[in-house]
Amino acid sequence: MPKADRWSSDEEEIVLLSLLPKPISHLDEGTYGVVWKARDNATQEIVAIKQIKFDSDMTKEGFPISALREIGVLLSLSHESIVSVREMVVGSTPDKVFMVMDCFEMDLQAAMKKGPGASTPFAQSEVKYMMRQILSAMAHVTSIARKYEHPARNMTQMVVTLWYRAPELLFSESCYGPEIDTWSIGCIFGELLIKEAILKGTGELDQIQKIFKLLGTPTDDEYWEQLWSKQGSTFKWKNNDSDLARTFAVNSFSATGQSYLSPDGFDLLSRLLSLNPKKRITAEDALRHSYFSCGVTEQVPMFYV
């Protein structure tokens, strides 16, 4: 284990460590700060160093809440499919704080668009492999992060990137839990099948329309009736039937640009994308789904190696 003070002396050293003087573009400048690629002098390993952005008023709220929570959560998790924070380094001044993390050449999106074999759909065995990784990581997060759950508390709906945001959040549901994450995983499942985001809304209203177009409008659904009546909504949504089966062809080798999808796979997809959050499958149950126990065996995707 390298000693933290190796890096803690000043920021210059971090810059010297860096292989590239500029932030790496594909690791991009995230919400919380700039990501650098660096070499660990003790182990010669390549790591990613993320500098925490301090744009909030430090003199009032101290260390930024969002960064504090992210660091705390990441450090409390320990899962083979979740990026680990190796150590935290504080620079010469308290506003220079760095997270030293495992370095990955690309994220899933880049692998889909630019990785080896990008022009053809993933093999179904590869999709299954990635889905298991994602779901088992999510099951771990759900079990560990339960301490952040405060039922009956009003929470903000401004969470999750729009394309992956669950329908109930778009209707201002303020009492939510891990179901919003399994919805996002459903969106990712669809995306892995066609290598394209499945619900690309241009705004919140358009996102709702795209969701109802793909999955149908909720009819005779207790959850949605309650949510809408609670909000006093009188707006009538155009009745649609689900388009999911037509969008994702089952047992078809001729479906162009789509990975092969077994009936089990389709069943899992539709359970993850359940409009009713109370009926949406949990990550734990998804891992027990026949999709994983039957059919082709999983295979490490080509871009991993």
Add this chain to the structure above:
Amino acid sequence: ISSVMTFPPRADSAETIEKNRQKSEDAMQALLAMVEKERTIPPIDYDHNSPAGNAVNNIDRQKMCEWYYEMADFLKIDRSTASRSMMLLDRFMAASTHSHVAAAARQNRDQYQLFALTSLFITIKLFERLNIQAEHVSYLSRGRYGPQEIIKMEIVMLAALQWKVSEASKVDYVDIIMNYIIPRMENCSYVMR
């Protein structure tokens, strides 16, 4: 706690039994992961120190603990946040082997109290939706410690704790153990019938 006190309803079908078995199994997996993680954190020395040679002792700890719960009620925040503040403070004091600031806090009651305030500041930011500022924490100390002192100590404390501030607390352990036990109790009552 009240939900724990009432005996769980009986499982009424093979399907419920299977669901319960899975719930219980998931809780056990989560518990094992928590225990595994716990091994990576230095243990807490609940006495803080031996009475000899240290200014801060167990009585100070007890006072601090009571103060945390008073503050939780006063601020109308969850009492588990008080428990977490105490845990962070204990862990920080236990870090005195590698942190000279923590070692110094053992010898100085003023420093100990300042870190106690800082710990509350950190846990509220982590677990509560209260929009807390250092100024408010300073107010809780009746102005004895200024906001800038608290902000300065925040980074010091986080570094000494190696930023491990969201680890499982006693409350989390109780919670997960109950999640393991209750589905099993339901199933037992089914078998007994």
